[in-house]
Amino acid sequence: MITTKFCIFCGKPPSDKNREHIIPRWLIELTGDPKRHVRLGFKKAFRTKWSERQFAFDQFVFPACEICNTKYSALESKAKSTMLAIFDDKPVSSTEISTLLDWFDKVRVGLWLAFHLLDKNIYDIEPQFHIDRRIGQFDRLLIIERSKPEDRFLNITGTDSPAFTYTPCAFGISVNGWHFTNVSFSYLVARRLGFPFPRKVVMEARGTHAELVEGRNRVMHPVVQFPLPDRCVSIYQPMYKVGLVPHRSELYETDYVRQNSLDHQQGVGAVFIEQNGGVLQRLEPEATVQISTDAKFDNFEQLARMVVTTCKLQNWIDDEMYILGKMPPEDKRFIKSHRHLARRVNDILISHHEELIKKHQSELRILQHGRTNI
Numbered sequence: 001m002i003t004t005k006f007c008i009f010c011g012k013p014p015s016d017k018n019r020e021h022i023i024p025r026w027l028i029e030l031t032g033d034p035k036r037h038v039r040l041g042f043k044k045a046f047r048t049k050w051s052e053r054q055f056a057f058d059q060f061v062f063p064a065c066e067i068c069n070t071k072y073s074a075l076e077s078k079a080k081s082t083m084l085a086i087f088d089d090k091p092v093s094s095t096e097i098s099t100l101l102d103w104f105d106k107v108r109v110g111l112w113l114a115f116h117l118l119d120k121n122i123y124d125i126e127p128q129f130h131i132d133r134r135i136g137q138f139d140r141l142l143i144i145e146r147s148k149p150e151d152r153f154l155n156i157t158g159t160d161s162p163a164f165t166y167t168p169c170a171f172g173i174s175v176n177g178w179h180f181t182n183v184s185f186s187y188l189v190a191r192r193l194g195f196p197f198p199r200k201v202v203m204e205a206r207g208t209h210a211e212l213v214e215g216r217n218r219v220m221h222p223v224v225q226f227p228l229p230d231r232c233v234s235i236y237q238p239m240y241k242v243g244l245v246p247h248r249s250e251l252y253e254t255d256y257v258r259q260n261s262l263d264h265q266q267g268v269g270a271v272f273i274e275q276n277g278g279v280l281q282r283l284e285p286e287a288t289v290q291i292s293t294d295a296k297f298d299n300f301e302q303l304a305r306m307v308v309t310t311c312k313l314q315n316w317i318d319d320e321m322y323i324l325g326k327m328p329p330e331d332k333r334f335i336k337s338h339r340h341l342a343r344r345v346n347d348i349l350i351s352h353h354e355e356l357i358k359k360h361q362s363e364l365r366i367l368q369h370g371r372t373n374i
């Protein structure tokens, strides 16, 4: 059950005592005292009550080889400058957004491995990949929202649940009133952005199978068939360097794919952006854009909404993406029981937070009108 230590970047035993901040130090400092104690999910155990997990934020570090750590410092500093530009309402380029999406891949997979280590593998899942193998691999979506500014804060959403443990594809991070929900999954936006896509994906004993077909060479609206928040900026990017299925590279040798890519050689699709329900825009490689959206809710409500959205996204991906094919009955049972648990916990989290939102809204109404009709 207990996993041995591994470098969160390459998965090998770490060669030295070097450690990596999964939530980077610059972000911790930007949002308050770096030594502050924060709650990071629950300490899990069989047959005993779970307790809240507390951390001094600057101690939330995990093993990493020094060489790996150094390799990623350039990505970290680029992501930092793009995030700071967004917070300052300055324009950011298409390439900067693409790099920022790499950084979200890093943080998402890093958090997944961090909770795996902290939970001592209670869910019985051995990681088959580490940060190195997940950066820039699969299609991505980033939803950006704002809340009414209050104190400085940093919050992580959706990472301490069975759903995220089984498939670390969607999570949220909130920074001083800016809220980012990040999703990455193979072919998440490919079909509706006109790229080659699989007809269906079937998970079998010897791996995942799918038949990749030609793209439709046009964009379909909405890009994802999932209801996005009312006021938000949504960013989509198809990625095709590798896929879940054996690659049919000739399908990507089309004018459409070339025109809609940032780096065709590397399989990096163009960045598409939609601001507050406006027209979907494809950004040219050197084009810049200012990320701008209004605050609709206070922090409390926004954070509760993030939990609802993240859990629903995780459920949606589970619904849409996998069909179980031929495999031994015990494997099928194992996967089904995991999915069932993931869904149950997410549904409880969704209804609990929807209740919190309702209660909060009625309290706000009482505050505004000084009376209640209940």
Ligand SMILES: [Zn+2]
Pocket (backbone or CB within 6 Å): 007, 008, 009, 010, 011, 012, 014, 064, 065, 068
């Ligand atoms: Zn390493």
